[in-house]
Every structure is written in C-alpha cells, then in structure tokens.
Amino acid sequence: MTTSIRGVISAEICAKLKALGYARTNRIRLYGEEYEVLSDPFSRDDGVAVEVVTAKERKPRILKLPKMILRMVAQGRRAA
Numbered sequence: 001m002t003t004s005i006r007g008v009i010s011a012e013i014c015a016k017l018k019a020l021g022y023a024r025t026n027r028i029r030l031y032g033e034e035y036e037v038l039s040d041p042f043s044r045d046d047g048v049a050v051e052v053v054t055a056k057e058r059k060p061r062i063l064k065l066p067k068m069i070l071r072m073v074a075q076g077r078r079a080a
Contacts (some may be wrong), residue, residue: 012040015075016049022050022065035063 007044022028026037028050038050038060039051 010043013070013073014043015021017041017048017065017069020073028052028064030063041065 019022022037024037028035028037033054035052035054037052039052041048041050042057044062045066047064047067048070049062051060052063053060
C-alpha cells in the first residue's frame, strides 16, 4: 500500500495545526467569529477543515481553514 506525498503532507499539517490549538475542545477566532472546535483538523477537498459550532448557532458545521494559515504552518511559521 502506498501513501501519496500529498496525504503525508496533509497529515503533517493537520498534526501541526492540532498542536497550535486547532483541536477538539478548543476555541478559535476566525472571520470575526469565535468557534468551539468539535473535531481535530482533517483533510477536506484541497485544504484542511475542522467541525465547529458558534454560540449563536449550535448546529455543527464544517469550517475550512484559510490557506494562509496552512501555508504558514507548512513553512514552520506562527501567525502573529
């Protein structure tokens, strides 16, 4: 069984995102909204996403993380 390089990179990025706080039971702020994260990061289409809820809307939904965050994580930098 072979694993694609893209899959390995995605798994590494997901692990780094998890270590930075984009993980289950944490709260994040994106797009001017605070989210409670319900899942660890996972590959989604051509990016990475997490399952979230907000205080206003308690129905779970998928939030795709911005590509800029993924690029910074891939390059080993932290967001300011």
